[in-house]
Amino acid sequence: MAKDIRIALLIDCDNVSYRSAEGVLEELSKYGKVNVRQAYGNWKSEQLKGWEEQLHPLAIKPIQQFAYTSGKNATDSAMIIEAMDLLYGGNVDAFALMTSDSDFTPLVMRLLAEGKLVFGFGEKKTPMPFVKACSQFIYTENLEKDDETQTEGDALAKRKVPRAKLRQDAELVKLLRTAVEQSADEDGWSHLGRVGQYISNNTSFSPVNYGYKKLSDLIRASELFSVQMRNDNSVVYIRDARTR
Structure with missing residues (x-):
C-alpha cells in the first residue's frame, strides 16, 4: 500500500469516544497523509465537551450539525454528503470513517465500488455489517491512551491477546x-x-x-x-x- 495516499477522516462524534482520536490518526499515518480531518456533531451539546478539547491539537475541523428533527440523525446525513462530495472531487484516495453506526454500511459499499479504501474505526458495539464492509476495521478501545505520555505501542502492549x-x-x-x-x-x-x-x-x-x-x-x-x-x-x- 502506497505511503503517500491522501486520506479523508470523517468523525461521527455522537457515536465514538474522543479518547481514541489521537490513536486513530497515528494508525492512519502508517498508510498515508490525512489531508481532510472533519468532526461532525452539535457542538452546543455538553456530550461533546471531550471532543472540543481534541479539535485544535489534532487539527480537526469541527462541522456544526443541528438536530433539525427529533429522532433523526442529521450528523449521518451530513457525513454522507461530504463523503460523496470528496469522492467526486477526486482529491482523496481513501476514506476513514470513525463511527459505531451501521447506517454507514451503504456508504462504505459505494466508496469501495469506486475503488477507494475505507478504514473503519468504531467501538466494540459496532454492528458486524459495518465492520465487515470496511477494507480494514479497528476497534477504538485498542487505540485509547491512558495519558498524554503513553505511546500507541504502550497502549497496544496492555491489550495484547496471549x-x-x-x-x-x-x-x-x-x-x-x-x-x-x-x-x-x-x-x-x-x-x-x-x-x-x-x-x-x-x-x-x-x-x-x-x-x-x-x-x-x-x-x-x-x-x-x-x-x-x-x-x-x-x-x-x-x-x-x-x-x-
Whole structure:
C-alpha cells in the first residue's frame, strides 16, 4: 500500500469516544497523509465537551450539525454528503470513517465500488455489517491512551491477546491458515507480504484488534507457523507449523 495516499477522516462524534482520536490518526499515518480531518456533531451539546478539547491539537475541523428533527440523525446525513462530495472531487484516495453506526454500511459499499479504501474505526458495539464492509476495521478501545505520555505501542502492549487465547480463536486461526495456504509457493512457504495482501483483500482484519502493531508480531505470538528469514533477514516467509 502506497505511503503517500491522501486520506479523508470523517468523525461521527455522537457515536465514538474522543479518547481514541489521537490513536486513530497515528494508525492512519502508517498508510498515508490525512489531508481532510472533519468532526461532525452539535457542538452546543455538553456530550461533546471531550471532543472540543481534541479539535485544535489534532487539527480537526469541527462541522456544526443541528438536530433539525427529533429522532433523526442529521450528523449521518451530513457525513454522507461530504463523503460523496470528496469522492467526486477526486482529491482523496481513501476514506476513514470513525463511527459505531451501521447506517454507514451503504456508504462504505459505494466508496469501495469506486475503488477507494475505507478504514473503519468504531467501538466494540459496532454492528458486524459495518465492520465487515470496511477494507480494514479497528476497534477504538485498542487505540485509547491512558495519558498524554503513553505511546500507541504502550497502549497496544496492555491489550495484547496471549498465545493461548489466539490459538483458541477458531475464526482467527482459520483466517491465518487459509491465507498462508492460498499464498504458498511450490515449496509450501508463503511470503508474509502476500499473506497480508490476501487477508486485506478478503476481510476487514487488523492485528491491532488483538493488541499487535503488525501482522508479523501476531503471527510469531501465535506460534501456529514456522518462520524463516530470507534475503539477509529482510524478507519473512511462513509455513503452517503442522507441516513436516
